[in-house]
Amino acid sequence: MKLTVDRDVLADAVAWTAHALPNRPSAPVLAGLLLDAAADGLTVSAFDYDTSRRTTAAADVAEPGRVLLPGRVLAEVVKALPAKPITLALSGTEVTITCGNAEFNLLTMPADDYPRLPEPPEPIGTVDAQQLAAAVAQVAPAASRDETLPMLTGIHLDADAEHLTLAATDRYRIAARDLTWQPTTPGDNVGVMIPGRLLHDITKSLPAGEVTIGVGDSLASLQASSRTTTVRLLDPQFIDYRARHSLDDYQIWAEVDATPLIAAVKRVTLVGDRGGAVRLVFSDGQVIVQAGGGDTGRASEMLPADLDGADIDIAFQPGFLLDGLAGVDGRVRIGMTTPAKPALIVEPGDDPAYRYLVMALRTS
Incomplete structure (x- = not known):
């Protein structure tokens, strides 16, 4: 693998993806960021079995390839580099990162042991990204922080032909917010539970524009611009908040x-x-x-x-x-x-x- 990429572009991609790195990874490889260099650019990915993030950045790829690097170290290194083009080159078990007069050699991790990232489920509709972020910020404080009761830690998404409604409760308060949106199939109603902390973190970093929401049997996804996030769903059971x-x-x-x-x-x-x-x-x-x-x-x-x-x-x-x-x-x-x-x-x-x-x- 060998490529050249703008420093700010790489720093943004790595910093955003690194948010999915677990604090206590269940396997050593989950502490890594996966870099895939191909003709369409550089894709940076992270996965911890509950949530995944991937984004594609523009890059001049001389030699396609795939490498797994220590995620937090890579993020700190790229953040500290000067505002000049960065070259990444794989040689054996090391990746050389060159930027101006600075050079770093990072040891690779076993990319073959990295789990396959989940594919985003079928889209159910689109909504303005900034409106979604604002709505999540309104209801997220009402979600419980008590991990022993997972159902209360989530934000419930209800969707019909006209509205996307977000709701959360910790038994002491119930918050709900309605949004207008564009469903993919207007006749379908959807009700899912997404972990509140993760959804809040994801929506805070959404770029301006439309975000596509996908829902499957056990996964939800948010896709905006070149960024894709998947998150494992919680049990969809929720209280009848509308009556209250x-x-x-x-x-x-x-x-x-x-x-x-x-x-x-x-x-x-x-x-x-x-x-x-x-x-x-x-x-x-x-x-x-x-x-x-x-x-x-x-x-x-x-x-x-x-x-x-x-x-x-x-x-x-x-x-x-x-x-x-x-x-x-x-x-x-x-x-x-x-x-x-x-x-x-x-x-x-x-x-x-x-x-x-x-x-x-x-x-x-």
């Missing part, structure tokens, strides 16, 4: 600017006990944000708010409340019934695309 997100269930509605409310919650909780509550006391024309009362002290802040319904004093876990408020730009509506029942955070409008149900805390 009905606007008709709430008799009290408050509307307030999200950014000042977020800032006020962060300020007053500076004196709150660890794991303590933040209280929102709504009355006509205002909301008082309160926290503390233990050994440290108390804090409160008043903000203007519109209230439709009876006055209410309701408390939340601060982090859960902030995650929900962060998903809304501009004005936020909060639907409530009693201080002991969950509240619904939504965008203004009759059919909000983003809905976040959060449990209320009982306070003495």
Whole structure:
């Protein structure tokens, strides 16, 4: 194998692919990045049996070939090289990386032992990449981090002829976001569960444009530009989140600017006990944000708010409340019934695309 490639192009391809490298590989070869040089360019791949990444970069290939190199070392080396063309040349069990006056010789790993990467499943539709990334960022905080309950660590994707809906829950809150998309076969409905942490990581690095989503028996894929990612699916069982997100269930509605409310919650909780509550006391024309009362002290802040319904004093876990408020730009509506029942955070409008149900805390 011998090729020449632009330094920035290779650095981008290697850095993106290296995100799929496992921290504790189950086999030594999984710590490597697979480089395939062919007439159409250089393909860089990584695989850990749960997720795979591959991307093709433009390169001047003098001698086609295939080599497996230590992934994290390669990423650090390429990142540190000057902004000049890079030459990679295989000789025996070493790859020589030359860039300007710098030269590195990396020992190869046994490429024949590297597992075959899964093929992307059949596409089910396309969606704007940046809108998908924003939607995943809105719902991902509600996915559980408890790996002993895999079902709760995922983001559920529901797809029909008009909408792609993402939803997640950790039993204390339920977040959902609707997106418009273009299904491949409009009559088909799809419901799958993708690991939330992986989906969030994948969508953060999507290039601008359309992303094609594929779904098979056990795999999902996202393809955008020259980048392809596959991820193993979780058990698709999920709660009936739509029934819990009905606007008709709430008799009290408050509307307030999200950014000042977020800032006020962060300020007053500076004196709150660890794991303590933040209280929102709504009355006509205002909301008082309160926290503390233990050994440290108390804090409160008043903000203007519109209230439709009876006055209410309701408390939340601060982090859960902030995650929900962060998903809304501009004005936020909060639907409530009693201080002991969950509240619904939504965008203004009759059919909000983003809905976040959060449990209320009982306070003495």
